[in-house]
Amino acid sequence: MFKFEQLRIIQLEITNRCQASCPMCSRNCQGEIVNPLLKLNDWTFNDFKEIITPEVLKNLDIIYFCGTYGDPLINNDLLKMCAYAKEINPELSIDIHTNGSLRNNLWWKDLATSLPKNHNVIFGIDGLEDTHHIHRIGTSFKKIISNAEAFIKAGGNAEWHYLIFKHNQHQVDEAKILSQKIGFSKFQKKQSTRFLLEPKAPVRNKNNKIDYFIEPAESTELKFINKDVIDNWKTIVKETSIDCKSVHAKEVYIDAHMDLYPCCWHANVPYDVIPNDLTYEVRTAIHKQHYEMKDRFGITCTKERSIKDIINSVEYQTLWNEYWTTNKSIVCVRSCGKKVNFAQTHDQVLSESE
Secondary structure, three states, X not given: OOOHHHOOEEEEOOEOOOOOOOOOOOOEOOEOOEOOOOOOOEOOHHHHHHHOXXXXXXXXXEXXXXXXXXXXXXXOOHHHHHHHHHHHOOOOEEEEEEOOOOOOHHHHHHHHHHOOOOEEEEEEOOOOOOOHHHHOOOOOHHHHHHHHHHHHHOOOOEEEEEEOEOXXXXXXXXXXXXXXXXXXXXXXEEOOOXXXXXXXXXXXXXXXXXXXXXXXXXXXOOOOOOHHHHHOHHHHHHHOOEOOHHHHHOEEXXXXXXXXXXXXXXXXXXXXXXXXXXXXXXXXXXXXXXXXXXXXXXXXXXXXXXXXXXXOOHHHHHHHHHHHOOXXXXXXXXXXXXXXXXXXXXXXXXXXXX
């Protein structure tokens, strides 16, 4: 594992709140019911200054304001955090991932001036006005486009990331043309990895009734899990080598509760609602392993136990090697496994993050 002095990237979840109810997001139970296991929390500006200290900021190349469960724009101190980081390290790059349907045009103009010259805001926009809301429940396409236009006109750099489903696959070209007209610097097509045992997902309302189903695009390259893969997951874990992407990138992920992990994949685990289906055994094993690891590492950041203290600790420097070799982390196998016949399916076995 790398030392603190080598740290270059932090992915930061400053809130795990979100106004959207995307049915395939792990913060929701297939729609408008919020995950009952989720414990809500928000970073304050003081939290940010105490944990993301000048020593940390001067060490970094990039901060990603993102979230496994939340949208960073819900945090009222985001502008202050960006301006502070810019002041301490003007060469720092800041990326923000958002659904784009929060705040007003004036706020978005202020964001453009609060960010350093190296920045990017990634808007998740899954279709056009008549289809976007099918997955991004609780967001407004018109408001997103208005916010994006205000941000870009104020000098902001933005990308449009488009999750392709069967219901919006016919609009990709039209959306790309619109993105260019507005001034997005990039239009990126993506496919959801959250379809699991079958190529469809239910969308439930507040009464837990299924309103409709979402299906992957007809051109999807994703492979759905079959019973053979689930039955042989222990062998797959044993035979798969791990090459940690976070080690190569020199990055860490810090969640809304100030817990530090190598990546967002590990931060997913505590709030994973385990269904009574074919994945029950392996998901339960992941939970058990996660809490064992957390107890051994001591990963919560505080004013008294800094990012530097955690990364340079004996535990963090030595135990990860164990979880990549003899006592393999199932999460690490899934996210950074290098066995060919497993690589085609591991992202779908337990994937909880885009």
